[in-house]
Amino acid sequence: MSHTISTRAKQVDRRPMTFMESLYIPAILKGLRITLGHIFKKKATINYPEVQRPFSSTFRGLHILNRDEEGRERCTACGLCALSCPAEAITMESAERKPGEEMLYREEKYAANYEINMLRCIFCGLCEEACPKDAIYLTQTFAPSNFDRKGFIYKKDDLLIPFPAETTQKIETK
Amino acid sequence: MFLLSLSLSLVIEKVILISVILGGSLGIAMYSTWAERKVAAVMQDRRGPNRAGPFGLFQPLADGLKLFMKEEIIPTLSSKFLFVLGPSLAMLMALMSSAVIPWGPDIVTSNGTISLQVADINIGVLFIFGVVSLGVYGIMLGAWASNNKFSLLSGLRAASQAISYELAMGISLIALVMMTGSLSMREIVDGQHGFWQDGYFSWNFFKQPLGFLIFIVCSFAELNRAPFDMAECESELIGGYHTEFSSMKLGFYLFAEYINMFVSSVILSSLFFGGYNYPGMDWVALHVPPILFSLIGVGVLLGKAIGFILFFMFIRWTLPRFRYDQLMNLGWKSLIPLALVNMLITGAVILWLNK
């Protein structure tokens, strides 16, 4: 007999049609009843731009680079995120903090460049897990579409959350 | 010899009537495309077109514009004249059969009567048959001229299907014609006056239920619509006869299908569902002005036709496609004998009633 992988596999019934079946009409009416029923069912579609389906609380979307309470970058360019990334989407270059830049960077070392390739990223969240400084987080948004591949390589400017307003003022007053 | 003495007023009257009918059927065909997508969506728990205008009502205009803007492609090795002739013929034949349909009761004014029928020829039913049988040329020529094997196969399928189902269609109509005693569409419709006459329903549907069933199945086949859309069966033949067509030539083919659907809906309602007749029409005729009475008749006919269009769509989005051998078996081994039996029974009943 047949060797099937799934237990749900069903043998095709190849018996010739009975007289009632060969009339087609009962079967047609049955089909019409089903489609008629579907007219009154709730639509599965969501009117997207007007109505948005909420993400689940564990949704992992676009990354951000976090700042601490004083508005300084938390990232110290240790490279653990890049190391943990299974898709090898993260690259960075580190730089040493100059005197007078304490307002900008929390640690003595910081990321001069920080890039995530959103086409490679699989949004697994391992970078978030790996970060010892709580610097990288995955948010509840996703990468918008783009015309070329370059647009999907997010630079540090795209990832860093904006300066808090008070910090901006402090720097300007200096 | 027939007389070519045409008065100017008659010519103007007919020209206006023809333009209104053509415009109307084009408009209805346009919105049938919208309705088809909406019906399909509703049956599959979707929303359908809803972006262009309120409820997506401008969608047909957008589609038409898109088709106009597309690049016109004529395959190098195709027969160019026939390639263009195919869609034109399809469109022409689709529009032609509306000529013999009585769209409403005559408008009786003090200056004379205005007939709401382009040509009341005494062989109206046969005229429709002739046009339907020619309709397949549009598909066949376009398919052959494409110089594409899939198109050719689809053209052959379309032709054999049309020829096979024409027979059953014709025989089922003979029973109806035997009852009415006329081939004129006007007389067939007038024979179904009102709704209840002489102790029985006057609509032919109640006198010829089997004939109606055969006729409607055959119309599905003649229209090349699901479940009989073998000619454009995309899982086997890519796009069927319009694989090689682009731009407005493709649009003509698609549009011709919808015009055909509208016209055959009108024919179905005229032949079997009383056309412009409705219950209580005699009372209405006494109480409203004649122009309004005629317009109500037109409205009733259009209402029935739209009902049939929705039914065509309903069936299309419910049933899977027939296999080709099933299609031929159904046509030759079931419908034709059934139609013959129906004809014999009708003849016997007519003889028995007249005795």
Place this chain on the structure above:
Amino acid sequence: MDIQQLVFWTISLIMIGCAIGVIMSRNPIKSVLFLIMTFFTISAHYVMMNAQFLAIVNIIVYAGAIMVLFLFVIMLMNLNADTEPQKNTLVQFAGVISGGVLLLVFIAALKSSFAGIENQNINLQQASDIGLIKNLGQMLFTKYVFPFEIACVLFLSAMVGAVVLGKKEKELGQTSEL
């Protein structure tokens, strides 16, 4: 020349042109299309003679069914202009003779029918209504009922013959299996 004659001559010219096209065109598909056009012009002549039934039946049967089958077969056979076989002189000679004889028969038939019109003085009014479906049906089932029935039997026998031809192959296939 009144409008009726104008229409008559126009249709006739188109008809003869298409008929010549049938035999002159080298592509068989074009030939069939010319033939369909010829049928249409013949139908137009029927309409001119107030024989609407004949006109429409001509279109349904010939243009709508038989020519579709012709097209069908020709499309399947994939005939091209260059695959046309070379005909030898004998065949051409036979063709000319048989065509000439056919022409003679046509001319003789036309002549005798003209003679009939002159001699019998047919009532034109009655003659013009004969093509209408009611009169035609009455004639067919009273005066010409015997030829009509004979034609029916002929068609029936043709149909039976087709069925037999179709069945024979199946039986052969079964025997070969045994």
